[in-house]
Amino acid sequence: MVENVSTRPMGTPGGQPPRELIWWHATWLAVLALGVGVLLFAPILQTTAALAALALGAAPALAGLLLARSRHVAAHSLILFNWGAGGVLAALLTGGIAGPMAVWHLAPLAAAAAMGRIDRLALGTAISLAAICVSLLAGVTLSLPPPPPYDLASGLGAVAIITTAVGLGLALIVLQRRVILDTRRRALMEARLREALGDQPHLLILAQPGGKLVTAWGNAPRGLKGQILAGRHLSQLATPADRPRLEAALREAIVEGRSEVGFAPAGAPTLWHELSLRRVNPQRLTGSIRDAGVQRAREAALDQARIDAETANAGKSRFLANMSHELRTPLNAIMGFSDIMRQSLFGPMPEKYAEYSALIHESGEHLLELINDVLDMSKIEAERFELYREEFDARDAISAVMRLMRGQADRAGVSLRGLMPKEPLEVTADRRAMKQIALNLISNALKFTPKGGTVTVTAHAEGPMLELIVADSGTGISAADLQRLGKPFEQAGGADQRAAGTGLGLSLVRAFAELHGGEMAIESQLGEGTTVTVRLPVMDMAEAEVEPAPHPEETAG
The missing domain is CATH 3.30.450.20 (PAS domain)
Structure with a gap:
């Protein structure tokens, strides 16, 4: 627990009213009143000037009793100026700097000491010196009242000396007490600070x-x-x-x-x-x-874990690529022989064998597509995939894919529609990558669209961008699955739907789009279908600037 210890000297402005300053003024008034009583009892107090001088010694004390209660520095400065003015006027009324009341020029210094602050003490000293100078100058330039008679002068001098001596004595006691308290307070704070610094963990x-x-x-x-x-x-x-x-x-x-x-x-x-x-x-x-040894060890462990993960991922990619190459060689032979059997090139076969050979060839084509996807992804992850850009009409590539997928759509009972402009969509891109993007998007849409649903493929130009949009009226995708889609081997949907693919389709679409400098965006809600938009900066701008606005048409495939 940390304690709040004030560094402000006790009784200074800004805190509680300084009781010592109030008592100091009260003591001054008491001593002055006692002296006046003695003079009246003598009786030697007979002149108006002497009475006025004593009143000028009481006026700053009375004002000080009120001003000392204030917390403002300006109020305490006014106290000192009042004492300076009172001392000057009292001295001038009783003969000037050589008169019996001249010792009251030290009253500002005594009052400042009672405040217990070095800056106030400096101001009080300056006011006392200024008061002495004013009295000296007045004695030279002005015609002052004559000094009082000897008996009265002695009495007034005794009152002035006693009040000033008592005031200075009390003020010095207050100042010394505050200096001691401040010294102890600072020593305590320094000790606490050193203790706190010594307990630092660093x-x-x-x-x-x-x-x-x-x-x-x-x-x-x-x-x-x-x-x-x-x-x-x-x-x-x-x-x-x-x-x-x-x-x-x-x-x-x-x-x-x-x-x-x-x-x-x-x-x-x-x-x-x-x-x-x-x-x-x-x-x-x-x-x-x-x-920082523990932190460095933790960072080193994280770096090593990252390196190990990257090494394992690279090893996985190499393994998949090698296995895919090894599988593709016998697969080509299987597909070739099954195609020969399917076409009965060596003579007719029983109907059952022909059906089996067709199934073998169809399964081989499906497996070859998966192998090609794995090879493409491994090349992309290894940053070895190269785009072969050429100029072509994007409508032709997309229409070819739609014709290829028409049979799958008919078997699933899904309506496959295409909306493309009448004018050519001349692009400079990788034709195979373009077809792969369209194929994967349409295949995914058909897989997640129930019987009686619709899959719409839209292609149009937006300035330098080619936009390919595939929208379906299928089951939609949850918000949790949306965060994962587009990463290799990540799938959405139920277990039966996830089993129907490898999870590489959308990741390849995103990768091919980014290789072209484009992007892929997915919008979907459960039960409301899914829309995937691919934007590629591949349009021929010379032609895009003069082509008319696209008119949608349905591509029958």
Whole structure:
């Protein structure tokens, strides 16, 4: 728990009204009243000037009783000016600087001491000196009243001296008490601050811009015990190999205002510490040194885990690519022989065998498509996939895919519609990648659209962008699945739907789009269908600027 300890001297403006200042004015009035009573009892107090002078000694005290209750510094300054004015006027009424009341010129100094503040004491001294100067100047330039008779002058002088002496004595006692209290308070605060700094988990340092240590607080990390000495250069705390890095960090802190650097301590090269530096002013740098070994080990473990994951992923990609190549060779033979059997090139076969050969060939084509997808993804992940750009009409590539998928749509009972402009969509792109994008999007849409649903394929130009939009009226995709789609081997839908693919379709679409400098976006809600939009910057701008607005037409395939 941290305690709030005020550094403001006791009884200063801004806090509670200073009781000592109030009692000081009350004591002045009491002593003055006692002196006036003695003079009246004598009786020697016979002149109006003498009465007025004594009243001028009481007026600042009465005003001080009221102003001392204020918390404003201006009110306390006014107290001192009142005492200065009262002392000057009382002296001028009783013979000037040589008269019996001249000692009251010290009243501002006494009142300032009672306030217990150095700045007030300086102001009180200045006002007292100014009052003396004013009285001297008035005595030279003005015609002052004559001094009072000897008996009266002696009585007035005694009252003035006693009130001033009592006032100064009490004020010095108050000032000394406050100085002692302030000293104790500061010592307590310094002790608490040193204790707090000493309990820091890190080592706090103060250094010169050149790198020499001035002082340090806190616990030195392992390897630096006994190494933190005033006058030692910061770079000497590190191993010789790391010293240039510390010196560079010092220069950076001076120029940029802050720097951080890690280093191995000279006393324990196997450990690792971190130094943070901040520039306080051109003559001072502050900083902290902490044990960063655990953090460094954690970062090293994370780096190693990342490297291991990347290595494993690369190994997986190589394995899939190699296996795909190995599978494609016998698969081509299987497909070739099954095609020969299907076409009865060596003579007629029983109907059942012909049906089996057709199934073998169809299954082989499906497996070959999967293998090609795996090969494409492995090339993309290895950054070895190359686009073969050429100029062609995007409508032809998309229409060819729709004709290919027409049979699957008819078997599923899904209406496959195409909306494309009458004018050519001349693009410069990879024809095979374009077909693969359309094929994967339409295949996915058909897979998730129930019987009686609709899949609509739209293609049009938007400035330099070709937009290919495939929308279906299928089951839709949940928000959780949307976050995963587009990553390799990630699928949405139920278990039966996920079993119908590899999870590479949309990831290949996204990859092919990004290779062209484009993007893929998916919009979907459960039960409301899905819309996938692919935007590719592949349009021929010379033609795109003059082509008319597209008119939708249905492509029958």
